[in-house]
Amino acid sequence: MTRNSRxxxxxxxxxxxxxxxxxxxxxxxxxxxxxxxxxxxxREWTFDWYVALFQSTEILDAFAYxxxxxxxxxxxxxxxxxxxxxxxxxxxxxxxxLVFALACLPAVIPGIISAISLRIYIQLLxxxxxxxxxxxxxxxxxxxxxxxxxxxxxxxxxxxQIEAAHxxxxxxxxxxxxxxxxxxxxxxxxxxxxxxxxxxDDFTRSFFLGSYQPTLPVLIFAKLRAGMSPxxxxxxxxxxxxxxxxxxxxxxxxxxxxxxSS
Amino acid sequence: xxxxxxxxxxxxxxxxxxxxxxxxxxxxxxxxxxxxxDEFQNDTGIQIQERLVDDQGKQFNLLAAExxxxxxxxxxxxxxxxxxxxDAGLLTPLDTGRLGNWANINPVFSxxxxxxxxxxxxxxxILSGAEVLxxxxxxxxxxxVTSWEAMFDPTYEGQTAYIIQDMMSVVMLYKGxxxxxxxxxxxxxxxxxxxxxxxxxxxxxxxxxxxxxxxxAEIQQMFINQDVTLAHAWNGPISKLIMDGLPIAxxxxxxGTYGFVYTxxxxxxxxxxxxxxxxxxxxxxxPEIGAAMTRTSGFISTMKGAGDHLSELEQKASSFTEEExxxxxxxxxxxxxxxxxxxxxxVEEIKAA
Amino acid sequence: MIxxxxxxxxxxxxxxxxxxxxxxxxxxxxxxxxxxxxxxLGSRRRQIALLASLPLLWIAFANVGPIAxxxxxxxxxxxxxxxxxxxxxxxxxxxxxxxxQIFLVPYFRTLGYAAVFTVATLIITYPVAYFLAKHVKRxxxxxxxxxxxxxxxxxxxxRTFAIMILLGNNGAINIALRSLGLIDRPIxxxxxxxxxxxxxxxxxxxxxxxxxYSALEKIPNSYREAAADxxxxxxxxxWRVILPLSREGxxxxxxxxxxxxxxxxxxxxxxxxxxxxVFAETIAGFFHVAGDQWPTGAAFSTIMxxxxxxxxxxxxxxxxxxxxxxxx
Numbered sequence: 010m011t012r013n014s015r016x017x018x019x020x021x022x023x024x025x026x027x028x029x030x031x032x033x034x035x036x037x038x039x040x041x042x043x044x045x046x047x048x049x050x051x052r053e054w055t056f057d058w059y060v061a062l063f064q065s066t067e068i069l070d071a072f073a074y075x076x077x078x079x080x081x082x083x084x085x086x087x088x089x090x091x092x093x094x095x096x097x098x099x100x101x102x103x104x105x106x107l108v109f110a111l112a113c114l115p116a117v118i119p120g121i122i123s124a125i126s127l128r129i130y131i132q133l134l135x136x137x138x139x140x141x142x143x144x145x146x147x148x149x150x151x152x153x154x155x156x157x158x159x160x161x162x163x164x165x166x167x168x169x170q171i172e173a174a175h176x177x178x179x180x181x182x183x184x185x186x187x188x189x190x191x192x193x194x195x196x197x198x199x200x201x202x203x204x205x206x207x208x209x210d211d212f213t214r215s216f217f218l219g220s221y222q223p224t225l226p227v228l229i230f231a232k233l234r235a236g237m238s239p240x241x242x243x244x245x246x247x248x249x250x251x252x253x254x255x256x257x258x259x260x261x262x263x264x265x266x267x268x269x270s271s
Numbered sequence: 272x273x274x275x276x277x278x279x280x281x282x283x284x285x286x287x288x289x290x291x292x293x294x295x296x297x298x299x300x301x302x303x304x305x306x307x308x309d310e311f312q313n314d315t316g317i318q319i320q321e322r323l324v325d326d327q328g329k330q331f332n333l334l335a336a337e338x339x340x341x342x343x344x345x346x347x348x349x350x351x352x353x354x355x356x357x358d359a360g361l362l363t364p365l366d367t368g369r370l371g372n373w374a375n376i377n378p379v380f381s382x383x384x385x386x387x388x389x390x391x392x393x394x395x396x397i398l399s400g401a402e403v404l405x406x407x408x409x410x411x412x413x414x415x416v417t418s419w420e421a422m423f424d425p426t427y428e429g430q431t432a433y434i435i436q437d438m439m440s441v442v443m444l445y446k447g448x449x450x451x452x453x454x455x456x457x458x459x460x461x462x463x464x465x466x467x468x469x470x471x472x473x474x475x476x477x478x479x480x481x482x483x484x485x486x487x488a489e490i491q492q493m494f495i496n497q498d499v500t501l502a503h504a505w506n507g508p509i510s511k512l513i514m515d516g517l518p519i520a521x522x523x524x525x526x527g528t529y530g531f532v533y534t535x536x537x538x539x540x541x542x543x544x545x546x547x548x549x550x551x552x553x554x555x556x557x558p559e560i561g562a563a564m565t566r567t568s569g570f571i572s573t574m575k576g577a578g579d580h581l582s583e584l585e586q587k588a589s590s591f592t593e594e595e596x597x598x599x600x601x602x603x604x605x606x607x608x609x610x611x612x613x614x615x616x617x618v619e620e621i622k623a624a
Numbered sequence: 625m626i627x628x629x630x631x632x633x634x635x636x637x638x639x640x641x642x643x644x645x646x647x648x649x650x651x652x653x654x655x656x657x658x659x660x661x662x663x664x665l666g667s668r669r670r671q672i673a674l675l676a677s678l679p680l681l682w683i684a685f686a687n688v689g690p691i692a693x694x695x696x697x698x699x700x701x702x703x704x705x706x707x708x709x710x711x712x713x714x715x716x717x718x719x720x721x722x723x724x725q726i727f728l729v730p731y732f733r734t735l736g737y738a739a740v741f742t743v744a745t746l747i748i749t750y751p752v753a754y755f756l757a758k759h760v761k762r763x764x765x766x767x768x769x770x771x772x773x774x775x776x777x778x779x780x781x782x783r784t785f786a787i788m789i790l791l792g793n794n795g796a797i798n799i800a801l802r803s804l805g806l807i808d809r810p811i812x813x814x815x816x817x818x819x820x821x822x823x824x825x826x827x828x829x830x831x832x833x834x835x836x837y838s839a840l841e842k843i844p845n846s847y848r849e850a851a852a853d854x855x856x857x858x859x860x861x862x863w864r865v866i867l868p869l870s871r872e873g874x875x876x877x878x879x880x881x882x883x884x885x886x887x888x889x890x891x892x893x894x895x896x897x898x899x900x901x902v903f904a905e906t907i908a909g910f911f912h913v914a915g916d917q918w919p920t921g922a923a924f925s926t927i928m929x930x931x932x933x934x935x936x937x938x939x940x941x942x943x944x945x946x947x948x949x950x951x952x
Contacts, residue, residue, distance in 0.1 A: 014858055015759060017751075018751050018754060018755040018759060019755060021751040021752060021755065022752050022756070025748065025829075026772075028826070029772065029826070029829075030775065031796075032783055032786035032826075033774075033775055033783075035789050035790055036782060036783070036785075036786040039786075039789065045511065045514075045515045046492075046495055046515060046517075047789060048496055048792070048794070049496075049789070049794050049795065089678065089679075092675075092679055093682070093683075095675060096675045096676055096679040096680075108679075108683065110933075112683050114687050115686070115687055116880075117880075117883035117929075117933075118929060120889065121889055121904070122694065122887075122921075125332070125911055125918075126690040126691065126693055126694040126922075127690050128336055129336060129697075130690045130693055132336055132337075133693070138337075148686075161838065178652065179652070180661050181661075182661055182664075182665070183651065183652065202773070206773070206777065209777070210776070210777075210780060212779070213889075216329070217333070221322045223323065226781070227323075228323070229779060229781065229782065230325055230781060231299075231300045231323030231325050233325070233486070233488045234300050234301075234323075234325045234487060235300045235301040235487075235488075235511070236491050236511055237488050237785050241782060245778045245782045248778070249777055252774075253777070328911070429812065480898050481812075481814075481897065481898075482815045482898065485893060489894065492785065492788055495792075495794070496788060496792025496793055496795055496814070497792065498792050498794075498812070498814050615909075616724070616726070618909075619906065622898070622901040622905075623726045623729040623730060
């Protein structure tokens with residue numbers, strides 16, 4: 010393409026990045042404000058919010074709890090989502106579109122509706138509110154995202170490889186473990202990051218399905234009632250830094266095994 | 272981090288709601304001061320399990336979904352919401368005879384008309400709030416805000432905000448009607464007419480309003496960002512702004528206003544009711560506890576003498592003049608079915624208009 | 625070694641590590657394993673049953689169950705259950721939507737907003753996705769994508785408050801404009817359709833960007849070059865080559881964004897103004913006020929869900945008519 014269009018495109022790209030990041034810069038800045046509220050003007054600066062953050066077990070507990078939920082949810086969603094994708098991906102059968110639509114349903118139901126319906130549902134199933142209920146709720150929500158991403162990748166898997174493995178005497182399970190799964194790796198990593206993100210940021214489901222231990226978003230929401238304090242920005246900044254570091258680390262380690270992916 | 276991860280199994284196991292040494296409390300953030308919790312746990316050996324709620328409706332839904340095996344011993348219900356909880360069979364009457372410190376509550380709150388329903392007390396008053404007119408003192412003078420009319424002054428067009436449901440009651444009061452609507456019980460036509468008039472007034476003045484808001488954090492941010500100059504608000508969030516030194520003030524205009532009281536209540540089938548009574552008695556033990564609750568929440572303590580333990584700025588942020596208080600009346604719940612049956616659709620109409 | 629055709633790197637990697645090879649080889653000779661796998665995979669029918677078992681159970685249990693229950697509640701006259709009252713079946717909750725016109729305004733507004741925001745998101749993110757897929761070095765693309773993902777690790781609420789501090793009368797933009805002497809009085813950005821759009825597009829951009837990126841990334845550069853060789857200008861190449869080939873990405877991105885933006889609740893509540901109430905707020909209202917309103921909320925939720933699904937269904941049908949096989 011011409012040089013002009015390249016310049017225009019890169020301007021748009023960086024303008025978009027600015028749009029995404031200016032609110033973040035503001036958020037991080039406000040975490041150092043010496044006041045009980047965020048906003049301008051900033052008269053005094055302080056590190057107190059960060060000091061308080063690491064002294065209070067409340068927030069660290071909530072962070073650990075949210076992490077445990079996010080990791081469990083991700084593991085479960087990857088297994089179930091991949092299974093769904095392998096079932097729906099390659100073959101045609103009557104009613105496939107309906108099954109596909111039903112499989113995607115939880116991704117598009119408004120959070121509050123899904124949260125309340127799940128809350129009543131677990132009551133019916135006699136599951137107590139708490140960590141298992143939250144993991145269940147998040148997994149329900151995440152499976153469609155995994156399935157969609159994995160299906161897209163699965164569609165590009167060359168059939169010849171599967172046939173070759175079969176020719177060499179591997180059965181379906183071994184073929185899956187040695188050919189399909191490695192091929193899906195980029196998709197699984199992408200879907201995994203997505204699951205972590207969705208679970209980590211979820212408020213509505215965690216609130217309705219949770220019990221006494223709050224997840225981080227639930228804790229933040231409760232604190233918000235007493236005002237949007239720089240403390241909340243400090244918490245979010247720490248989460249941002251931790252996850253950005255993890256993300257870069259994941260990218261690095263993927264680069265080691267990198268191949269063109271879709 | 273390491274320690275937190277090691278503690279993970281304990282988190283996973285969860286804590287049982289039904290246990291001899293535990294009291295389960297659902298309350299708002301910053302209602303229970305940390306010092307009080309530490310002291311209570313040391314003195315009695317009873318652990319406080321606190322669950323933060325942020326909305327009366329959500330609390331109701333959660334409790335309704337949990338019955339008949341609730342996981343909570345103490346709820347925080349706003350006094351005028353009692354009836355809803357009582358009608359749904361979610362609360363149990365309070366045996367005030369078991370509370371040695373009941374007399375420490377200012378009788379204005381404990382003996383008020385809303386506090387007794389069907390001959391029973393249903394909760395212990397802890398903090399009180401009022402619907403106030405808040406304003407930016409750099410733009411608005413106190414003389415301009417002696418009446419609710421200021422909210423509809425063209426000078427401040429597009430610079431006001433309010434919670435529609437609450438504003439409906441205030442507008443009724445402003446127009447000389449009974450915002451509790453008890454006067455109109457048994458006269459559904461009259462009631463509908465009053466609500467219609469209030470609704471039409473707000474629709475006619477819709478260009479005045481910048482934002483219909485819902486939470487205290489929103490109105491605080493609107494004042495800080497200078498998106499509004501004048502607003503109807505609860506005193507708690509505004510009082511926190513004043514304590515932080517922002518140029519904000521609040522008043523109760525001459526037409527008066529409505530107030531409400533947060534109470535601690537024991538739900539039906541509470542797993543540890545005995546511990547709940549121990550907890551309630553401890554909350555009511557000393558005025559210092561009431562003062563600490565005012566400091567953290569911004570609402571007014573219901574305890575006798577709590578004001579003596581507050582600093583000057585804190586007192587200024589959480590008190591009103593005698594003249595202002597004369598116009599304060601409490602929300603009542605007797606007519607709530609009729610009232611909200613009329614107001615809820617009106618709110619939708621105002622939003623949609 | 626397994627003979628390889630298309631994906632040498634992959635298969636060699638999969639086969640690398642002799643210990644793994646030994647492990648899988650041993651598995652094939654292990655009697656217990658072969659017995660189990662023989663039982664599971666013995667016939668074609670069993671293979672399909674194994675493959676279908678978990679997905680079908682999961683979909684029925686986790687996806688259909690809660691929704692069926694919600695639909696059931698929408699036909700009750702009272703929920704949550706009250707002591708000593710057996711709820712009766714009724715159609716009143718559904719009828720309410722059609723009888724009371726006030727609900728139609730937020731309903732149509734939601735669908736309208738969702739459509740407008742979807743198109744806006746598409747227009748804004750398409751060049752971004754194109755830049756990423758075609759102008760960034762392949763080895764750096766993942767890093768650039770991660771850069772775009774970072775903001776999403778900050779909770780929605782915190783981010784929304786940051787947008788308020790950005791757009792408020794005393795916010796960053798107004799302060800900057802005033803200090804530059806460009807304005808005397810602050811521009812009221814907040815609590816308008818504009819501030820709502822800024823917030824919503826922030827949330828939906830990712831869902832549009834990823835499908836667009838993966839569709840554009842697949843288009844071989846040779847196509848574009850071939851078109852250029854045939855004398856097509858940049859616009860012609862875009863309209864005749866790139867756009868049609870990325871249609872599938874556009875279709876799935878728009879579907880996701882449309883469906884998701886019909887359900888947003890927190891952002892409209894916090895960023896919208898008196899004239900921007902959306903249907904999700906109306907629905908949430910029924911769940912917040914307690915008592916007999918849940919069934920109405922459930923009925924309205926179902927109506928919204930069905931409307932959104934029907935619209936996206938029609939949209940996808942329209943898109944696939946041109947020949948791409950999304951509905952296959």
